[in-house]
Amino acid sequence: MKKITKEDIEKVDPSKKDLGKNWIKVGMSTCGVAAGADEVYAALIDEAKKRNIEIDIRKCGCQGACSVEPLVEVNVEGLPKVLYGRVTKDVAVTILERHVRNKKLLHDYIFEIN
Amino acid sequence: MEKKIIYIRDTDSAQKERINDYFTLFSNELRDANLLEQVQLVKVADIGLYEKGVAVKIIPENIVYSGIKTTDVKEIVEETIRGGKIIKDLLCGKKSKQLRAVLKNCGYIDPESLEDYIAAGGYKALVKVLTEMKPEAVVEELKKSGLRGRGGAGYPTWMKWNFARGMNSPEKYVICNGDEGDPGAYMDRSVLEGDPHSVLEGMIIAGYTIGSTKGYFYIRAEYPLAVERVQKAIDQATSAGLLGNNILGSNFNFELEIRLGAGAFVCGEETSLIASIEGKRGTPHPRPPYPSVKGLWGKPTIINNVETLANIPLLIAGGGTKFASVGTEKSKGTKVFALTGKVKNSGLVEVPMGITLREIVYDIGGGIINNRDIKAIQTGGPSGGVIPQEFLDTPVDYENLGKLGSIMGSGGMIAIDDTDCLVDLAKFYLEFCVDESCGKCAPCRLGGYQLLQILKKISGGNGELEDLNRLKKISYAMQKASLCGLGQSASNPVFSTIRYFEEEYKRHIVDKKCPAGKCKALISFKVISEKCKKCGLCMKNCPANAITGSREAGYIVDSQKCIKCGVCFDVCKFKAVMKE
Numbered sequence: 228m229k230k231i232t233k234e235d236i237e238k239v240d241p242s243k244k245d246l247g248k249n250w251i252k253v254g255m256s257t258c259g260v261a262a263g264a265d266e267v268y269a270a271l272i273d274e275a276k277k278r279n280i281e282i283d284i285r286k287c288g289c290q291g292a293c294s295v296e297p298l299v300e301v302n303v304e305g306l307p308k309v310l311y312g313r314v315t316k317d318v319a320v321t322i323l324e325r326h327v328r329n330k331k332l333l334h335d336y337i338f339e340i341n
Numbered sequence: 342m343e344k345k346i347i348y349i350r351d352t353d354s355a356q357k358e359r360i361n362d363y364f365t366l367f368s369n370e371l372r373d374a375n376l377l378e379q380v381q382l383v384k385v386a387d388i389g390l391y392e393k394g395v396a397v398k399i400i401p402e403n404i405v406y407s408g409i410k411t412t413d414v415k416e417i418v419e420e421t422i423r424g425g426k427i428i429k430d431l432l433c434g435k436k437s438k439q440l441r442a443v444l445k446n447c448g449y450i451d452p453e454s455l456e457d458y459i460a461a462g463g464y465k466a467l468v469k470v471l472t473e474m475k476p477e478a479v480v481e482e483l484k485k486s487g488l489r490g491r492g493g494a495g496y497p498t499w500m501k502w503n504f505a506r507g508m509n510s511p512e513k514y515v516i517c518n519g520d521e522g523d524p525g526a527y528m529d530r531s532v533l534e535g536d537p538h539s540v541l542e543g544m545i546i547a548g549y550t551i552g553s554t555k556g557y558f559y560i561r562a563e564y565p566l567a568v569e570r571v572q573k574a575i576d577q578a579t580s581a582g583l584l585g586n587n588i589l590g591s592n593f594n595f596e597l598e599i600r601l602g603a604g605a606f607v608c609g610e611e612t613s614l615i616a617s618i619e620g621k622r623g624t625p626h627p628r629p630p631y632p633s634v635k636g637l638w639g640k641p642t643i644i645n646n647v648e649t650l651a652n653i654p655l656l657i658a659g660g661g662t663k664f665a666s667v668g669t670e671k672s673k674g675t676k677v678f679a680l681t682g683k684v685k686n687s688g689l690v691e692v693p694m695g696i697t698l699r700e701i702v703y704d705i706g707g708g709i710i711n712n713r714d715i716k717a718i719q720t721g722g723p724s725g726g727v728i729p730q731e732f733l734d735t736p737v738d739y740e741n742l743g744k745l746g747s748i749m750g751s752g753g754m755i756a757i758d759d760t761d762c763l764v765d766l767a768k769f770y771l772e773f774c775v776d777e778s779c780g781k782c783a784p785c786r787l788g789g790y791q792l793l794q795i796l797k798k799i800s801g802g803n804g805e806l807e808d809l810n811r812l813k814k815i816s817y818a819m820q821k822a823s824l825c826g827l828g829q830s831a832s833n834p835v836f837s838t839i840r841y842f843e844e845e846y847k848r849h850i851v852d853k854k855c856p857a858g859k860c861k862a863l864i865s866f867k868v869i870s871e872k873c874k875k876c877g878l879c880m881k882n883c884p885a886n887a888i889t890g891s892r893e894a895g896y897i898v899d900s901q902k903c904i905k906c907g908v909c910f911d912v913c914k915f916k917a918v919m920k921e
């Protein structure tokens with residue numbers, strides 16, 4: 228990795244941080260992994276590729292709603308950002324098809340709305 | 342019209358079907374109004390409101406209505422969705438009670454990416470410290486902030502750092518305490534796993550401030566993912582020049598290393614932890630001397646909790662005064678709690694100091710499962726105590742919790758209801774402390790064992806009233822005479838349950854009954870013949886063959902054979918099995 232300079236850090240404006248318009252984040256802390264988050268993460272990556280769905284899929288830490296893991300946060304242009312809980316591999320596929328591709332939110336799995 | 346979304350949720354979990362009726366109602370109204378194309382109607386699993394009937398949230402306006410009746414649906418569609426007008430009577434004024442400061446990156450950034458941390462404003466505090474602050478100025482900022490240790494005792498962080506800074510020694514050390522041995526707590530693990538660089542940044546700043554060039558992360562070996570992420574963060578920071586020599590072009594050098602804890606609770610105590618890093622047995626030493634004077638390898642050392650260190654970057658970046666604007670007079674900033682037990686939404690919450698226990702349990706936790714009544718809250722784990730329901734409106738801070746006989750602790754918080762037995766709870770924590778006692782000093786080793794025997798006697802149905810006095814006396818002796826915090830605080834759960842729930846102890850001792858039905862020796866199972874429909878399910882399921890009878894004669898429990906597993910009570914569909 229190249230050395231980071233003071234200027235690199237100083238020039239960042241976190242309020243302008245752009246995560247991009249289309250992304251999915253999977254909570255991958257110990258409890259998430261114990262609940263099956265790594266399977267969900269792998270399913271999202273595989274299925275997105277198989278189905279030709281372009282979306283940035285990333286990992287993150289604890290989102291707080293620890294009792295309803297695995298947690299998957301989804302942001303797609305034109306829809307509000309939502310947090311899905313109790314996500315299984317099947318639900319993950321539905322998220323890709325229904326939410327990401329068809330821009331329709333899923334029923335019954337949303338735990339937090341922003 | 343702009344596209345809209347209606348989120349809909351029945352906050353009353355008991356009424357499972359009702360939500361579908363409302364869903365149909367809304368769909369019909371939307372169809373009649375010809376709005377189906379523009380509006381998405383979505384059933385959600387949580388809308389952030391509890392016990393407020395059917396609720397909807399309308400996006401993008403962010404309008405929340407609650408307690409909606411079927412007759413309101415048409416008006417909502419007509420007035421608000423089509424007309425853009427707010428219906429005041431249905432409006433629900435709701436504010437989030439959580440305040441994410443330490444956890445602001447957790448669940449937001451990729452914990453394995455240094456770029457992500459920097460893009461979220463990370464390491465700005467370090468740059469600020471290295472370019473424009475003398476160590477004294479950092480201490481001054483900490484003092485202004487009022488930050489106190491999050492590892493349990495709440496010692497002012499600036500004082501600890503200032504002692505170590507003032508020591509004249511070429512070698513000094515910084516230690517991050519990530520031992521987190523308190524059962525039920527996982528705040529520190531979440532921070533280490535979700536935002537490791539924030540703790541690194543806190544440690545580097547600590548090193549600069551006290552004049553140390555070497556720090557240790559002490560993490561329990563049971564946290565392999567936390568260890569992996571922290572190691573990755575250290576490697577990234579080292580190759581990026583944020584650790585090592587001449588950090589960010591300054592003349593400050595600092596390096597970090599991980600040491601694994603072997604999983605003993607007492608190793609979280611600072612003097613044992615230091616002994617453990619030195620490769621010795623992890624047993625406590627008397628203090629003073631305090632580690633800030635004579636710590637690791639006899640050198641001045643500061644030891645701070647994970648959450649304390651994770652507070653440092655945001656405190657420095659925003660300034661001490663801003664930090665101190667949140668909280669109570671003597672407890673500043675936020676605190677992360679692991680909320681568990683009988684609450685509906687268990688999980689990790691971060692709240693401003695001064696919030697009430699009731700707000701945490703009801704507004705954030707959603708209240709108690711099945712809408713039962715809360716009996717008490719346990720804070721501080723095995724070193725803490727219970728706070729009964731009458732004190733739920735107490736603002737949470739170090740002093741208030743101490744006055745009530747509990748402690749802030751590292752942040753475990755357990756909601757207790759009528760199905761929990763407090764004698765059993767005290768016994769659980771004591772068993773933990775007896776197992777974890779290092780045995781070095783007698784009050785803890787012998788006292789803890791004695792206390793446990795008495796509690797076992799009480800829950801076994803052999804208690805005498807004099808036992809209550811014995812419990813109090815031994816507890817007191819342990820508090821005064823034990824060498825380290827483990828023994829000094831091990832009796833807190835006993836002390837505080839007797840203080841507030843003496844009646845419940847007496848029910849066990851005098852009436853030989855456990856009101857919560859937890860203490861096995863004090864409960865019995867009986868088939869109530871009037872209610873029994875003679876289905877035989879209890880007999881079929883009893884693992885001990887303790888139920889006899891037939892479909893003609895009915896069924897009875899043989900109390901001699903019964904192992905009190907409770908299966909019959911659970912399987913009977915007619916509530917014909919009684920537990921008392």
Ligand SMILES: Cc1cc2nc3c(=O)[nH]c(=O)nc-3n(C[C@H](O)[C@H](O)[C@H](O)COP(=O)(O)O)c2cc1C
Nearest residue numbers: 490491492518521522609610611645646649826827
């Ligand atoms: C038995 C026992 C266990 C402890 N376990 C921990 C622990 O797991 N994590 C922690 O940060 N502090 C623990 N402490 C407190 C530490 O001794 C020390 O006070 C703390 O790490 C100081 O950091 P702070 O000032 O940032 O809170 C424990 C204390 C005792 C007596």
Ligand code: SF4
Nearest residue numbers: 780781782785825828
């Ligand atoms: S109080 Fe308990 S854990 Fe602490 S030194 Fe004494 S025996 Fe060991």
Ligand code: SF4
Nearest residue numbers: 883903904906907909
């Ligand atoms: S409590 Fe368990 S052992 Fe006792 S009668 Fe019921 S099912 Fe049998």
Ligand code: FES
Nearest residue numbers: 258289290291293
């Ligand atoms: S630790 Fe997994 S979401 Fe909280």
